[in-house]
Amino acid sequence: MTDHSRRRFLKGASIAMSGLALGAGTGAASSAENQRFLVDLTAVDRSDVPNDVEIIHDVSEVDLLAARGDPSSVPGAASTMPEVTAHQDDNGPAIEHGGPKANNHNFDGTASNTELQWDKRVQDVGDLTDKPDDEQTVHDTTKGAGTRIAVVDSGVYDAHPDLEDVVNDELSENFTTDRYDWRPNGAGSHGTHVAGIIAGTNSNDGPDGGILGTAPETEIVSHRIFSGVKGEGAYLGDVIAALVSAADKGCDAANFSVGYGVAPTDESWVPIVREAYRRFTAYAREKGMVFVNSAGNSGANMTPEETISLPTEVEGTFGVSATGPIGCGWGSNHDDNEEKWLTGDRLEEPTTQPAFYTNYGDAVDVSAAGGNADLDVIGTGVPWYNDLVFSSIYTTDENGDTVAGYGWKAGTSMAAPQVAGAVALVRSLRPDASVDEVESLIQETASDAEEGETYHGAGHLDLERLVTAAE
Template sequence: MNTEIILKPVKIVELFKVLNVVPDNLDKIRARELWEETDQGSGSVVAVLDSGIQVDHPSLKDNVIDGYNFTDDDEGNPIIYQDYLGHGTHVAGIIAAIDNGRGITGVAPKSKLLILKVINHKGRGSFENLIQAIMYAVAWTGPNGEKVNIMNMSLGSPEPHEELYKAIKYARSKGILLVAAAGNEGDGESDTIEISYPGFYKEVVQVGSISETETPSKFSNTNVNLDFVGPGENILSAHLNSNYVELTGTSMAAPFVAGAAALIIKMVNRSRPHLIPMYVYEYLLSHALPLENFSINQVGNGFIQLK
């Protein structure tokens, strides 16, 4: 069985030292319209299972609450979860970059990030590390009693894995919403199926990518379990060396949903924690913009909207 997870290198579209144009994706998903009501996600904790983070990035450093390294990078030192790819830093920025006047802001800029590094500097990881990270996230408690509300997994493998599935179900039973990228193996055809795990598991919110003109991205995996689509092409976010770059992929679409969930979770009934993922999903479902010209295999329940 293939037990390896591989992050395919994502092409850097453009590198920005100074930003002159503010991206409009937050307005496309109507995120700012919930900021006042949800205090921009304050109190929500999103676990980012990825390649780590640039810990001192000016747009991110204030929102990193904790982290752990599950890879062999830095001789396996668990407290060094530095990002050497830029992928995890970019994903984290989409979720929770602070509004510091530099031009990018996350969907939930007051939420906190638990950085769980499961992908090494070569872009490789294992199911075993991913399982460990999921279980760590469930058990984690922050300095003020915080718990993980959401997990973002912008990664995947074509092979299912029974122990991973058990961990996924366990995390969801504890009230954690799990979000994953659909994968970038698509061929642009709606009737061919491409599957990536953990996204394909029904307990996970599987997110595909749409273009700036709200059409399905050619590379985005299509399958019957696709839940929603989010912006995934030419997405501007944080990157290594305190820079900002545009990247493309379903890896970028998933954190828009994770960030959205960090806002929504502030508004749902939290008296029964194990039902929180269902309440958040219902909110996403009731507000999604149907893209009726396309197959549900391509767009799922539609383009996420927060209002």
């Protein structure tokens, strides 16, 4: 097998992953009188903001306003900050596959959907199709009932059979300035995939069944921060408003899979982004909400002295790196034995192997399943995509209709929702646990992994140990 080195990836792999795509002070209009910008309420009185400045979001809980107009009309040189945008691909899936399933995983034909969920099987999450033993599962203890998780992302397609009755449509909200609701509306299936990892109910009664989430009885609040406009990113003001609102709505965790790339610490936009998230994380912790953030897909060592990955490195953020197997149902070690397939045996690399793309370093609190890939076998006919994370998606047919489906994605975006689901499990057992207590439980019960703290932080997420400790 090949060496799955980050160096080789960074030199250039034929994978859909964008580089840094930021805009400072960019907006829908370019005139000085109609710019998007932020107002810092610690530097100017709200009453001094002119009436002709449009307030898009009032986030005075963290002393910020997201505004549009002429920033020079607001008194005080330090009272306004340029908007910063981040594109989903900066911290979205590093790799994905939406094609048909292979039919050669064992002797009984095409795999059922849950058979492809190695991430749930290795954690003994629930009673999955053809599960080869009768031991107790995580879901025998809790399925996350009574909890609420915000998915701050591209929207959630709630008509998916595994997400019906999961999304709270009254609390869900669109934080962009487009005219649509909180569903994807052309913004992509990233948020739907994430929601399935957290809360998929395995309710599809079709021949292949559905997919199962970590906490299928939790409630999802969809906060959409991306629009369907091609190339348009998420404005910082929209993002902070969405995150603060999630805390105000009593969410136990906010799952966040958006980043700003890895950049030198002296970039002009870094203090703006860092300060906005610093204020938010302090507020979220006061409100009892865990902020779960994907560590990023640049394959970089996060070293705050020289480079920074935001918001992962902001104090109060729970950063998650990604791991994944190589050779799940294929490879030189593959065995057609059904039990070995289902239990993740006969792998080239274990499910705890750091993914080729994951960021790593001091800002990682734990690692979790995000998917992996052997870049050299893509296109050779083997089902390499089995090593990615399988979850709910949607597609659009030739008539423009939305169709529920399933697909593979990999990225720290897929690792973070594993932890967000874990927060739901803990809070269902300990509703009054503080943010510090929840985070400590997840870290203290994490399993040791070979590569140590650099890639895994306190360790690799271990749901069985977690729910046992939380009982």
